[in-house]
Structures are given as structure tokens and as C-alpha cells.
Amino acid sequence: MREVAIIGVGITKFGELWNKSFRALGIEAGAKAIEDANLSGSEIDGVFIGNLSAGRFINQQHIDALVADYTGMATNHIPATRVEAGGASGGVAFRQGVMAVASGMHDIVMVGGAEKMTDLDDASINSVMDATADSEWEAEMGATFASLHAMIAQRMIHEGTATREEIASVAVNSHFHGAFNPNAQFKKAVPIETVLRSGPVATPLGMFDSAPISDGAASVVLCPLEDAKKYTDNYVKVAASAQASDTLALFQRPDITSYGATVAASQKAYQAAGITAADINVAEVHDVYSVGGIMALQDLGFYKKGEAGKAMLEGQCHYDSGKVAINTSGGLKARGHPIGATGVAQIVEIAHQLRGTADNRQVKDAKYGLAQNVGGTGSAVTVSILEAI
Amino acid sequence: MREVAIIGVGITKFGELWNKSFRALGIEAGAKAIEDANLSGSEIDGVFIGNLSAGRFINQQHIDALVADYTGMATNHIPATRVEAGGASGGVAFRQGVMAVASGMHDIVMVGGAEKMTDLDDASINSVMDATADSEWEAEMGATFASLHAMIAQRMIHEGTATREEIASVAVNSHFHGAFNPNAQFKKAVPIETVLRSGPVATPLGMFDSAPISDGAASVVLCPLEDAKKYTDNYVKVAASAQASDTLALFQRPDITSYGATVAASQKAYQAAGITAADINVAEVHDVYSVGGIMALQDLGFYKKGEAGKAMLEGQCHYDSGKVAINTSGGLKARGHPIGATGVAQIVEIAHQLRGTADNRQVKDAKYGLAQNVGGTGSAVTVSILEAI
Numbered sequence: 086m087r088e089v090a091i092i093g094v095g096i097t098k099f100g101e102l103w104n105k106s107f108r109a110l111g112i113e114a115g116a117k118a119i120e121d122a123n124l125s126g127s128e129i130d131g132v133f134i135g136n137l138s139a140g141r142f143i144n145q146q147h148i149d150a151l152v153a154d155y156t157g158m159a160t161n162h163i164p165a166t167r168v169e170a171g172g173a174s175g176g177v178a179f180r181q182g183v184m185a186v187a188s189g190m191h192d193i194v195m196v197g198g199a200e201k202m203t204d205l206d207d208a209s210i211n212s213v214m215d216a217t218a219d220s221e222w223e224a225e226m227g228a229t230f231a232s233l234h235a236m237i238a239q240r241m242i243h244e245g246t247a248t249r250e251e252i253a254s255v256a257v258n259s260h261f262h263g264a265f266n267p268n269a270q271f272k273k274a275v276p277i278e279t280v281l282r283s284g285p286v287a288t289p290l291g292m293f294d295s296a297p298i299s300d301g302a303a304s305v306v307l308c309p310l311e312d313a314k315k316y317t318d319n320y321v322k323v324a325a326s327a328q329a330s331d332t333l334a335l336f337q338r339p340d341i342t343s344y345g346a347t348v349a350a351s352q353k354a355y356q357a358a359g360i361t362a363a364d365i366n367v368a369e370v371h372d373v374y375s376v377g378g379i380m381a382l383q384d385l386g387f388y389k390k391g392e393a394g395k396a397m398l399e400g401q402c403h404y405d406s407g408k409v410a411i412n413t414s415g416g417l418k419a420r421g422h423p424i425g426a427t428g429v430a431q432i433v434e435i436a437h438q439l440r441g442t443a444d445n446r447q448v449k450d451a452k453y454g455l456a457q458n459v460g461g462t463g464s465a466v467t468v469s470i471l472e473a474i
Numbered sequence: 475m476r477e478v479a480i481i482g483v484g485i486t487k488f489g490e491l492w493n494k495s496f497r498a499l500g501i502e503a504g505a506k507a508i509e510d511a512n513l514s515g516s517e518i519d520g521v522f523i524g525n526l527s528a529g530r531f532i533n534q535q536h537i538d539a540l541v542a543d544y545t546g547m548a549t550n551h552i553p554a555t556r557v558e559a560g561g562a563s564g565g566v567a568f569r570q571g572v573m574a575v576a577s578g579m580h581d582i583v584m585v586g587g588a589e590k591m592t593d594l595d596d597a598s599i600n601s602v603m604d605a606t607a608d609s610e611w612e613a614e615m616g617a618t619f620a621s622l623h624a625m626i627a628q629r630m631i632h633e634g635t636a637t638r639e640e641i642a643s644v645a646v647n648s649h650f651h652g653a654f655n656p657n658a659q660f661k662k663a664v665p666i667e668t669v670l671r672s673g674p675v676a677t678p679l680g681m682f683d684s685a686p687i688s689d690g691a692a693s694v695v696l697c698p699l700e701d702a703k704k705y706t707d708n709y710v711k712v713a714a715s716a717q718a719s720d721t722l723a724l725f726q727r728p729d730i731t732s733y734g735a736t737v738a739a740s741q742k743a744y745q746a747a748g749i750t751a752a753d754i755n756v757a758e759v760h761d762v763y764s765v766g767g768i769m770a771l772q773d774l775g776f777y778k779k780g781e782a783g784k785a786m787l788e789g790q791c792h793y794d795s796g797k798v799a800i801n802t803s804g805g806l807k808a809r810g811h812p813i814g815a816t817g818v819a820q821i822v823e824i825a826h827q828l829r830g831t832a833d834n835r836q837v838k839d840a841k842y843g844l845a846q847n848v849g850g851t852g853s854a855v856t857v858s859i860l861e862a863i
Contacts, residue, residue, distance in 0.1 A: 132719075137535060140530055140602065140605060141529055144601075144613075145610070146602065147722070147854065149854060150559070150560065150720070150722045150850055151722045153853075154722045154723075159719045159722070162734060162739070165559075166566050168558075169538070169558060170536060170539070171536035181555065181557075184570075187578070188573045188577030188579075190573050190577075216529060218536075220533050220534040220535075328553035330548045330552055330554050331543075333536070333539045345551060349551035460538075464543070465536065
């Protein structure tokens with residue numbers, strides 16, 4: 086199995102981008118990554134795209150072909166593949182790209198993630214997101230994506246493993262970092278009162294506990310580790326890329342305050358990378374609702390159950406705390422959450438941190454970074470570990 | 475790169491299966507393949523699913539997790555990944571599975587393809603299929619999926635490379651074979667007059683030139699070639715699995731009577747397998763409209779341009795002709811076309827032919843078989859070559 090490196094990254098601004106089409110966003114992120122890798126584009130021999138539902142958001146299936154076409158790769162008949170795993174679509178696309186290079190079936194691969202969501206009304210958007218949980222046994226019974234996360238939060242508070250304030254502090258941490266990220270949808274720090282007093286979504290979660298609806302795209306370029314120096318001095322090693330599943334419906338799990346798939350994927354990833362949770366300096370975690378951040382920090386092994394919320398509330402997850410920095414990009418909450426793009430955007434941020442190109446949110450001496458991307462309510466999770474060279 | 479084998483295959487009946495849910499179909503095909511491979515299921519460490527649009531057909535995204543869950547693999551957190559490439563979704567899923575085993579990142583992989591289409595009205599179904607072509611520049615301008623294929627047929631007739639009768643004979647050949655396949659949606663041979671006189675869809679193509687709307691699922695189990703004998707004596711080698719792209723829109727191609735992606739993918743596949751088109755004994759090709767069969771036979775190198783239709787009309791594509799047998803399963807036209815399942819169903823048929831388990835449609839002494847799966851109007855094509863051991 087060949088080792089793999091990231092030799093280029095690119096990302097668009099995330100937000101309500103009404104003047105930019107899906108095609109334009111995909112081209113922008115892809116072109117930036119290709120330029121960053123010092124490639125012309127014609128060297129790329131495979132493309133993998135993470136996308137939740139262009140079919141429903143913009144009435145276009147088969148966006149693998151669309152991306153190959155609009156990035157100029159169709160004329161060389163370069164194969165392009167779309168993958169979907171709910172909110173983990175980007176993370177899974179990244180893993181497919183890693184697998185393609187590791188297998189030797191491809192040499193230089195572009196991985197993209199893109200979603201154009203804001204052209205639809207809110208009800209239609211929510212219907213798609215609800216369908217990433219169990220449509221028959223959850224959504225149609227009234228258990229929307231928001232209410233499922235609210236039940237997780239209620240259970241945590243009931244068990245005493247997190248307070249309402251600790252849960253809210255996940256959003257505060259993401260907004261704190263978003264203020265430093267010029268591509269973030271929300272570039273403004275907020276006090277915890279703003280989160281606690283925000284309009285109710287599903288008790289106890291409010292508007293500020295919820296990631297926004299976003300448009301955006303992100304891209305990375307991969308090649309065999311042994312070839313990376315040919316293209317750039319500023320590459321990053323892919324130390325591990327693991328994936329795990331769980332039941333589609335939340336009610337079938339033994340414990341709803343922990344995602345077994347995060348635990349399983351992270352254990353596989355740490356083993357493959359030859360490290361432990363204590364070696365991670367910076368991580369992007371899936372705070373689609375604030376409560377997801379608490380679970381991630383515990384399931385990834387950064388904190389014991391009941392301690393992640395305290396650490397978050399005390400500001401220990403800030404980029405300059407000296408502990409593991411969490412969501413320095415602004416996370417899903419402040420950077421934005423164009424669903425298929427999210428997992429790839431996480432990789433872009435971690436690559437910047439390990440390359441030392443994270444500007445005024447740079448984590449000092451970061452050696453290992455981790456990205457955790459979640460589909461549904463933990464029914465698919467990818468955990469990727471990158472290593473500075 | 476590890477070589478890969480198919481150690482088990484499974485398929486459901488294809489058709490209008492109103493009494494079977496998407497979940498039930500997926501379980502049936504998966505369980506059959508696992509049983510065929512003499513596995514218990516717990517040995518499987520990765521799942522890849524081809525599916526066009528469960529999001530629109532049954533309002534369920536994230537069916538990777540659904541399949542992992544309903545085949546019992548979620549409890550072991552086995553990763554599952556959904557891929558989509560329009561009509562080539564199944565073929566691409568197969569290739570991802572091959573890549574996963576070849577890379578060493580997985581050992582025993584289940585590849586599934588499934589689609590449940592008949593719960594929707596015809597207009598909604600057609601809207602999804604139109605969206606596998608270029609939604610903005612074709613479908614919204616009135617160039618539906620059917621009319622795009624009709625333009626290809628018109629052009630062929632205009633250029634004199636196929637007659638209307640020759641194009642119709644693709645459907646006759648598929649129906650001829652469908653009569654031998656107990657899982658086919660249509661198990662009845664039809665004379666060419668039935669095709670020529672069928673209700674018009676888009677001139678010159680009629681109802682019998684068009685693959686039906688179908689429900690169904692298919693599955694195969696893969697493992698490293700060197701381990702195959704541990705499980706079964708009746709395995710098949712994956713000699714090659716190639717994929718290529720082309721422009722999303724048909725009008726941007728230099729020649730609309732040939733799919734450049736089929737040519738590119740087949741050349742890569744022949745090279746990887748170390749053979750030529752002349753070595754292929756049996757092939758499943760993508761006759762979503764009859765005209766697709768003519769193009770396939772030419773683009774794959776079985777016949778020169780202008781000669782495929784003649785061969786088809788003369789019955790040279792029958793399983794017992796001694797020439798390369800085409801669509802012995804009944805093809806998309808008679809076996810049925812549950813979109814995400816089609817590419818995997820093609821692999822199932824070729825595996826049966828090479829194992830000698832194709833019953834009364836068995837091609838004699840078949841050594842090499844090929845499957846060609848097409849997304850959109852040739853914007854993504856997979857060509858896989860299997861080899862009898």
C-alpha cells in the first residue's frame with residue numbers, strides 16, 4: 086500500500102452565495118487546489134467528489150461528470166466519481182481519493198466537496214437533511230434532524246455529563262475561531278448569552294447551536310508520498326483515513342450520547358498512524374449541532390465523558406491554549422456547512438495548520454491534526470489524521 | 475497492487491416490485507451474495523453501494539448507512555460508502571470495491587447496487603433521469619434523456635452507419651435472452667415488428683427501444699485473488715476495472731454517434747488485462763436505449779463503425795452464435811434497469827457466464843467477459859473485464 090500526501094488545497098468563501106453557481110464554486114475550489122499544488126491540471130488522473138444531494142438542491146444528478154467537465158478533465162476522459170454519506174460525504178470522498186492513490190490505480194487525484202443549498206426554501210432543505218437520518222422510522226414520525234440532536238442534548242443534561250452552558254460553549258468556540266477565518270460564513274465572535282438566548286429550534290437547542298445553511302466548495306490534491314517533493318516543499322502526509330458505520334436510526338443505539346462510529350473510526354485511525362489521541366494538536370470536529378462537538382471530543386479520546394464540555398467552556402479548545410485546538414476554521418457553525426464540502430474543508434484547515442499557513446489562527450508547532458466528519462446522527466463517520474513533514 | 479477476485483454473487487428479481495421495499499431488496503441481494511461466497515457476513519470489512527437517487531425516489535439519503543444497518547454490519551461499525559455516477563453508479567461502485575481490496579485498505583468487500591423506482595409517478599422518475607444529463611443546458615431546454623438518445627439514432631441513420639431496423643434489433647436481442655433469465659423483468663422474446671411498431675417515445679425511438687423503469691438489487695463479494703480459494707472453488711478474477719469521463723452535455727462532443735468515454739475506458743481495461751477486444755467471449759452493454767447497444771459494440775472494438783447493427787440484426791450477438799455474446803442477461807431492456815443496480819447486475823451475469831452457471835443461456839467456453847456501464851449520455855463509463863480461472 087503506497088503512502089499518500091496532500092500537495093495542494095483550495096477553498097471558496099462559504100456563505101449564502103446567490104451570485105455563484107454550483108459549477109462556479111466547484112471550479113474555483115478545484116483551480117485553487119491545482120494552483121497550490123503547482124500543477125497544470127493535466128497531470129490529474131482521477132477525481133472524487135463529495136456531495137449530499139445536488140439532485141434535490143439544484144436538480145442535477147451525476148455531478149461527478151459535471152465537475153470533470155467544468156474543470157477541463159472530461160476532454161482527457163479522466164474518471165470522476167461522486168460519493169455520498171450524508172454529512173460525511175466530503176470525508177468519504179477524501180478517503181476514496183486516498184484509497185485510489187494507495188491502490189496504485191491512480192497517481193494524482195483531486196478530491197472535491199461542494200454543495201449549493203441556498204437556492205431552495207428552508208422546508209425543502211430541511212427535508213433533505215432529515216433524510217440523512219432514518220427517513221421511514223425517524224423523519225416521517227416527526228423526529229427531524231434537529232430534534233434528534235436535541236434528544237442527545239437532553240440526555241446528556243439528564244445524565245449530568247454536560248450542562249446547557251457547556252453545550253452552548255461549542256458554538257462560542259467555533260465563532261471565536263470564525264472571526265479569524267476570511268472564508269468563514271460568520272466572522273464574528275459571540276458571547277455565550279447570544280447562544281443561550283437564540284431563538285429555539287428544538288429544546289434545549291437554539292438557532293446558535295445549529296450550523297447554518299451554506300453554499301461552498303473545497304478541494305485537495307493527493308499524490309504518492311514519495312512523489313510529493315516533485316511538486317511542492319509544503320506537503321502534508323496522510324497518516325490515516327478511517328471510516329465506520331452505525332445504525333441509521335438513533336433509537337437503535339445502546340447509548341445516544343456517544344457515537345460508536347466515531348470511537349471505532351478513531352481507534353482504527355490512531356492505530357494506522359501509530360499514535361494516540363494525546364498526540365493530536367489540532368482537530369476539526371463535526372459540530373453540525375453544538376452537542377456534536379461535545380460527543381466528538383469525548384469519542385475521539387481527547388476528554389473523558391463529562392469533561393469535554395468543561396474544557397470547551399473554559400476556552401481550552403482555542404488555537405492558542407496549548408491543548409488540542411478544536412475547529413480553528415470556525416467549525417460547521419461559523420465557517421459554514423455546505424454539506425458535501427464540509428469534510429473536505431476540514432482537511433483543508435488541518436493541512437493549513439500543519440503547513441504553518443493558518444495565519445492568525447495558527448496552532449503553534451502542530452505535528453498531528455485530525456478531521457472528524459459525521460453523516461446522519463453518527464451512522465457514518467470518517468476520521469482522518471494528517472502529519473506535518 | 476493486489477489482484478482481486480469475485481467470490482460470490484447475488485441478485486433479486488427485477489421488475490415492478492410493489493410489495494418489496496428498498497431495504498428488503500438490498501438485504502435479499504446482499505444475503506444471496508454472502509451465502510454464495512460461503513461467508514457468514516461478519517468477515518466483510520467494507521461495503522460499496524451504487525445508487526442513483528434514493529433521495530428522490532424514496533426520500534432517503536445516506537443509504538450507505540441504511541445498507542450497513544440492514545445487512546447487520548453497523549453493529550461491527552463496518553464502513554459503507556454510496557457512490558453515484560448517473561446510470562454508471564453500479565459500475566463505479568464495483569470499481570471502488572476493487573480499488574479498496576487492491577489498495578490493501580480492505581480485505582473482503584461487498585458491492586451492492588440497488589434502486590427502488592416504481593413508487594414515483596412517471597414524470598418524477600423521468601425528471602431524475604433527465605438530471606443525469608446536463609440539467610441546465612439540456613433538460614431545461616427540452617432535451618430530455620429520451621430525446622438525446624433519439625438524436626444519436628437520427629444522426630446514425632443520417633450518416634448511414636445504422637438503419638432503423640438494426641437499431642431496433644438491439645432490443646430484439648435483449649428480449650431473446652431475457653426469455654432465458656428467470657430474474658428478468660420481461661421474459662419474452664419479441665419480433666422486430668413489435669419494436670418498430672411500439673408507441674413513439676422520441677422519433678425514431680419507440681417504447682420497445684427504451685429500458686423499463688424497475689426495482690431491484692444486485693450484489694457481489696470481492697477478496698484478494700490469492701485468498702479466493704479459501705472461500706470457494708468457483709471464483710472469477712477481476713482482470714481490469716477502468717472508468718472514463720466525458721462532457722456532461724452531448725452537444726459538446728465532436729461526434730455524437732460514439733462515446734469517447736467508452737473508447738477510453740475500454741482501451742485502459744484491455745491494456746490492464748493484457749488482452750484485446752477479440753479475446754472477449756461475452757459482454758453486457760448499456761442498452762438503456764437500443765441505440766446505446768450499437769455504439770457500445772463499436773466503441774468497445776467488437777465491430778467497426780457501421781457493422782455492429784448488421785451483426786445484431788443477423789443474430790450474431792446470441793449466446794450460442796460463437797461470436798461475442800451480448801446481453802445474455804436480457805440487458806437493460808429485458809432484464810430491467812433499476813439504475814443503481816444495473817452495473818452490478820452486469821457483473822453478476824458475466825460472473826455466471828465465466829463460472830459456467832448461466833444455465834440455459836450459457837456461452838460455451840467463455841474465458842473473458844466484459845461489462846460496460848454508462849452514466850448520462852456517455853459522460854461516465856466503466857468497463858470491467860472478468861476472467862475465468
